[in-house]
Amino acid sequence: MKVVILGCGRLGAHLARRLDQEGHDVTVIDRTSESFSRLGSDFQGKMVLGTGIDEDILRRAGIEKADAFIAVSNGDNTNAMASEIAKLVFKVPHVVARLYDPVREDTYHTLGLMETVCPTVMGSDKIHDLVMGNGKAK
Amino acid sequence: MYIIIVGGGKVGYYLAKSLLHDENEVLIIEKDKRKCDIISAELGGVVMRGDGTDSIVMEEAGMSRAELIVAVTGDDEDNLMICQMAKKKFGVKRTISRINNPKNERIFKLLGIDHTVSVTDLILAQIEREIPAHSLVHLLTLREAGVSFVEAKVQAGSPSVGKRIKELGVPEDCVIPLVIRNGKGIVPHGDTTLMSGDEVVAVTVVDDEDILERLLAGNSAN
DSSP states (O other): OEEEEEOOSHHHHHHHHHHHHTTOEEEEEESOGGGGGGGOTTOOSEEEESOTTOHHHHHHTTGGGOSEEEEOSSOHHHHHHHHHHHHHTTOOSEEEEEOSOHHHHHHHHHHTSSEEEOHHHHHHHHHHHHHHTTTOOO | OEEEEEOOSHHHHHHHHHHHHTTOEEEEEESOHHHHHHHHHHHOSOEEESOTTSHHHHHHTTGGGOSEEEEOOSOHHHHHHHHHHHHHTTOOSEEEEEESSTTHHHHHHHTTOOEEEEHHHHHHHHHHHHSOSSSEEEEEEETTTTEEEEEEEOOTTOTTTTOBGGGSOOOTTEEEEEEEETTEEEOOOTTOBOOTTOEEEEEEEGGGHHHHHHHHHTTSOO
16 A cells, blocks of 8 residues: 655654555655654655645655555644645545644544544543543542 | 634734724734734734634634634645634635645635635736746636636747737637737737737637747747
């Protein structure tokens, strides 16, 4: 599978390494070159320097042939816009965006253009369950 | 009319000033404290400090009762988010967005953002007019209709010099409604002969622009 990942932070780099080890064709985009050091020296994929909301940069990352686009930069707005470009302009079949803000996540989820992941809600649910025992408060 | 402007830079500030003058209810949302202080010192209590892309801030600003949202931050992704949230989440009918990267205009249109203003495009068009690097100057483009109004200067040595308009072989979907000669407008007809220095205004489908450029300006600039 050809996967383009936007954002080489902790999540982006972790996911990129994992997909790379599984034998997928991975390209990572980030605005700062230092971020790519998170990928480690054994990373086989491609690295593209630039902003993820620029069609030219996305093209350079091979988005035209990508099976999946994953937006996990640290900005919700960047992730949303990049995902919309991936879906509407490049017709990438699988688009996933990370959005920290639950309200934004809800809105974009409803729009139905992309799949959304909200770490705030996921984290909160998980912690709630850990403390309250699966939602069954005593 | 209640208008919310997101972004308190120079564009946001002067926009607010004019809109207030026209007796609108205006609120500026701006992140930066220093900018907020300047705005409230100059215009009074019309500024709210916060991230205009944050749904909580949007709600506090009373976005659901706003008739118009104007997003004029320096970041396209923020402007897009503001307009989309305003429309989808808060039911705002009209949004206007500033665009910094001209290529994003198409994306905004695809996503239903009614009106966009591309500052870069405006300046570029002005430069084209002043210093024509391309022989075809875009006066107006109706993107959805796929039609543009263009202007071309007939250069000395161009194959169109001395030709009548009907002899040019202009594509079917092009019309030449105006020729400017020595600063005076002429409404041409098929028998009008083009002269060196004429400025020809044409209406054309976007796809035929290249043909038109070749016919009118010849091999001059490009």
